[in-house]
Each structure stands twice: as structure tokens, then as C-alpha cells.
Amino acid sequence: MKQVHRHVIRMGKSRFPVLILGETGTGKEVVARAIHNVESRGPFVVVDCASLVAPxxxxxxxxxxxxxxxxxxxxxxxxxxxxxxxxxxxxxxGDLPLDMQMKLLRVLQEKEFRAVGSLSQRASNFRVIAATNRDLAADVEAKRFRQDLYYRLNVMRLRLGPLRERKQDISALVLHFLERYGNGHKLSDEVVDALEGYDWPGNVRELEHTIQRMVAMNSGPFLSKGDLPSTVINHSLERQFEAHANGTESPGRTVGLPSTSHGQNILPLAEVEKRAILAALEYTRGDRTLAAAMLDIGRTTLYRKLKEYGL
Ligand SMILES: Nc1ncnc2c1ncn2[C@@H]1O[C@H](COP(=O)(O)OP(=O)(O)OP(=O)(O)O)[C@@H](O)[C@H]1O
Ligand SMILES: [Mg+2]
Known part of the structure; x- marks a missing residue:
């Protein structure tokens, strides 16, 4: 992130186009806003090319x-x-259809465009930052993306690595999210180790949601391994087993027994159910219909359980 930050400062001081590449959740929009904020001239307008419907x-x-x-x-x-x-x-x-790519290219070249149904040209002067999680160079190769537009956008390029390739960032991000969402919550080294060991296919966004959920489900202040989501736990166990099998485990680590089978991590079934419900509601931001669907129970059942647990 420090390296990225240096690029952000440098790019923020220029007005050339920037192309930001990276998997989903790696922080492309965060970085785009940061580049804009270096000089913070004028508005920052998001054009979501994936959600714009063609007509x-x-x-x-x-x-x-x-x-x-x-x-x-x-x-x-x-x-x-x-x-x-x-x-x-x-x-x-990368999701912009080819005909719109051509129109956008013209706008970028001329800084002028015509509103639909208008005969006169209008000027707008803006800095261009574009982002995609696709391999744009490959799309150009496959003729899905116009080469001339690619050249125009790709003046300065910033690639945000997936979190699994920059695990050094994890502990700093965890601290940042704990500060933002926590209530004096603290994590043991063991928990941070497990978080650092996980591959985070959803990248920073997934890490952020994980911390949010852990904090919401536990009044703390100490969060232990039992508070981690099962995806992270299972991954960490797999690694321990693998390390054990290869004889590469670090000394002093307990290997073999899943940590969930240490007595302290076994919860009353009702507590497990309560936590699952809270997690679903947290994830859906209180949307009960959606939460019930995720929990694979009916809405009325969810209402009954909420009442039962006094939630
Ligand atoms: N360096 C960072 N510091 C703090 N929060 C971050 C950082 N990077 C990403 N995040 C957080 O992670 C989440 C995802 O970031 P962002 O929306 O910028 O990702 P993205 O690359 O645009 O993802 P997508 O391709 O899915 O649109 C956001 O909630 C953002 O606040
Ligand atoms: Mg985004």
C-alpha cells in the first residue's frame, strides 16, 4: 500500500488519464478517489459502465x-x-459495449460531445480515470476492446495486487477496520495469523466484511479464533494439516485437532443459530426476506426465531 500511495501522489499531481487494474475488492475505487483528492479539483463523478443499460x-x-x-x-x-x-x-x-467505446473515444479526443437529440457540440473538461477487473490487453487482443481507446486510457497504469499477494497489508487493514467498526475490540496474534493465512478471494472487501461481522457478533473486547468465519478457519486448518503432512509446521503449533474441537469453541446449538441469524441480518443490512433466504428458512420462521431469542 505504501508503494501504491507513492504512485497515487505522483499521479494525483498530473492530469493524464490513469488506468487502474485489479481483481474485485482490491480497492480500485478507493485509489481512484485518492488520486482525485490529491488536488481535489472539482467533482468526482462515477460512471458505472457495467450498470449503464445500452439504450x-x-x-x-x-x-x-x-x-x-x-x-x-x-x-x-x-x-x-x-x-x-x-x-x-x-x-x-471493460464492460463498455463496442459502439459506446467508439463514442467515448471521440469525446476523449475532442473533449466535446453532443447531447442526444441536440445539434450543437458541448464542451466538458474532465480528468479521466478508468478501472477494470478484466484483462484489458487480452480483450484488445480478442477485439472485444478497441485498441485506440485502450491506448488513450492506458497513459499511466496502476495495478492493485490481490490481497493474497500482499499479505503484509493484512494486519494494517485489520487494525484500520477494527478502529472503524469495532468498539475497543482486540484480536489475538492467533487470529491475525489465521487472517493472514487466508487467500481472500474477495480481497479487501471480504476482509472488511469479515471484521464487520466479527465485531457485530461479539461484544468483545477479545476476539478469538472461534469468532472467525468458517471459511477462514477451514483454510487455516487445511494449511496446518498440509504443513504437518510435509513436516514443515512451525514448532509449538498444535496440529491435528481442529481448533473448533477444543472444548472452549463448542457453542450451545441455540447460540450457533442466534449467531447465524445475526450474521445474515448484518450481511443483508437488516433485510429479513433476504436473510431468511440465505438461512434457507421461511420468513415467518425467521420472525419467530427473532422473537424467541429476543433479537
Ligand atoms: N487500502 C484500503 N484501505 C481501506 N479500505 C480499503 C482499501 N482498499 C479497499 N478498501 C475497502 O474495500 C472495499 C472495496 O474497495 P473498492 O470498492 O475500491 O474495490 P474495487 O476494486 O473497486 O472492487 P470492484 O472491482 O468489486 O468494484 C471498500 O469498502 C473499501 O473501502
Ligand atoms: Mg469498484
């Missing part, structure tokens, strides 16, 4: 003129107008 995309980006289509009673400014003087962040740029 609406043009009017979302460029706006439309009064009377451009049925229902266009007034003119509307697009996202690119909104970004004037600031930064336009093209998120998931």
Missing part, C-alpha cells in the same frame, strides 16, 4: 436535449457535463 447509456453520459424523445420535456445534462472541471471515473470500463 440509456448515451443519454446518461451525454445528456439529452428537450424533445429528444417522448417524455424529454426538459433538457438534461449527462454525467460528462457533471464531471466538468473534475474527474470522471469510468468504473468497469
Amino acid at each position: 440509456l447509456m448515451e443519454s446518461e453520459l451525454f445528456g439529452y436535449a428537450k424533445g429528444a424523445f417522448t417524455g424529454a420535456h426538459n433538457q438534461k445534462l449527462g454525467l460528462l457535463d457533471a464531471a466538468n472541471g473534475g474527474t470522471a471515473f469510468f468504473d468497469e470500463i
Whole structure:
């Protein structure tokens, strides 16, 4: 992260386009905002290329003129107008359809565009930051992404490594999230070891959610290995078994017995159920219908259990 930070400062001081690459949850948007904030000139506008639906995309980006289509009673400014003087962040740029890629390229070249249904050109001056979790170079090769647009975006490039390749960042991130979400919660070294050992396919976002959930389910202050989600625990056990099998385990580590079978980690079944319900509600931000679906129980059953446990 320190290395990334240095690049962020350098890139923030220039106005050239930046292309940010990285798996999901590695912090591409965090970094894009950080680059913008170095000089923080004007607005930071997110253009989510993955969620823009094709027929609406043009009017979302460029706006439309009064009377451009049925229902266009007034003119509307697009996202690119909104970004004037600031930064336009093209998120998931790799998902932009080819015809829109061409239109975007023209805008980037000319800094001018026409609103839908309008004859006159409008100017907007914005800095371009784009991000994607796809292998854009491969997409160019496969003709799914325009090479000319790729060259235009790829002036400065920042690649955010997956968390499993920068495990040194984990303990700092954990501290940061504990400070943000915790209530004086503390983790034992054993827990941090397990967190560092896990591969985090969802990267920083998954780590953040894990800490949030652990903190929400336990009033603390000490969180132990038993508070870790089973995905992390199982992974850590697998590694211990592997190390044992290869004879590479570190001395002094208990190997063989799953830590969940240490008596202290066995919970009354009702407690397990209660925690599962809390975790589901936490994850769905209180959406009970969704939580019930995740728990694979009916909504009424969930209501009954909430009452039963006084939740
Ligand atoms: N270096 C970091 N410090 C603190 N929080 C971070 C950091 N990197 C990522 N996060 C957090 O992780 C989560 C995911 O980050 P972000 O949305 O930037 O990822 P992303 O790469 O854009 O993911 P996606 O490809 O899924 O859109 C966010 O909640 C963000 O706050
Ligand atoms: Mg993102």
C-alpha cells in the first residue's frame, strides 16, 4: 500500500488519464478517489459502465436535449457535463459495449460531445480515470476492446495486487477496520495469523466484511479464533494439516485437532443459530426476506426465531 500511495501522489499531481487494474475488492475505487483528492479539483463523478443499460447509456453520459424523445420535456445534462472541471471515473470500463467505446473515444479526443437529440457540440473538461477487473490487453487482443481507446486510457497504469499477494497489508487493514467498526475490540496474534493465512478471494472487501461481522457478533473486547468465519478457519486448518503432512509446521503449533474441537469453541446449538441469524441480518443490512433466504428458512420462521431469542 505504501508503494501504491507513492504512485497515487505522483499521479494525483498530473492530469493524464490513469488506468487502474485489479481483481474485485482490491480497492480500485478507493485509489481512484485518492488520486482525485490529491488536488481535489472539482467533482468526482462515477460512471458505472457495467450498470449503464445500452439504450440509456448515451443519454446518461451525454445528456439529452428537450424533445429528444417522448417524455424529454426538459433538457438534461449527462454525467460528462457533471464531471466538468473534475474527474470522471469510468468504473468497469471493460464492460463498455463496442459502439459506446467508439463514442467515448471521440469525446476523449475532442473533449466535446453532443447531447442526444441536440445539434450543437458541448464542451466538458474532465480528468479521466478508468478501472477494470478484466484483462484489458487480452480483450484488445480478442477485439472485444478497441485498441485506440485502450491506448488513450492506458497513459499511466496502476495495478492493485490481490490481497493474497500482499499479505503484509493484512494486519494494517485489520487494525484500520477494527478502529472503524469495532468498539475497543482486540484480536489475538492467533487470529491475525489465521487472517493472514487466508487467500481472500474477495480481497479487501471480504476482509472488511469479515471484521464487520466479527465485531457485530461479539461484544468483545477479545476476539478469538472461534469468532472467525468458517471459511477462514477451514483454510487455516487445511494449511496446518498440509504443513504437518510435509513436516514443515512451525514448532509449538498444535496440529491435528481442529481448533473448533477444543472444548472452549463448542457453542450451545441455540447460540450457533442466534449467531447465524445475526450474521445474515448484518450481511443483508437488516433485510429479513433476504436473510431468511440465505438461512434457507421461511420468513415467518425467521420472525419467530427473532422473537424467541429476543433479537
Ligand atoms: N487500502 C484500503 N484501505 C481501506 N479500505 C480499503 C482499501 N482498499 C479497499 N478498501 C475497502 O474495500 C472495499 C472495496 O474497495 P473498492 O470498492 O475500491 O474495490 P474495487 O476494486 O473497486 O472492487 P470492484 O472491482 O468489486 O468494484 C471498500 O469498502 C473499501 O473501502
Ligand atoms: Mg469498484
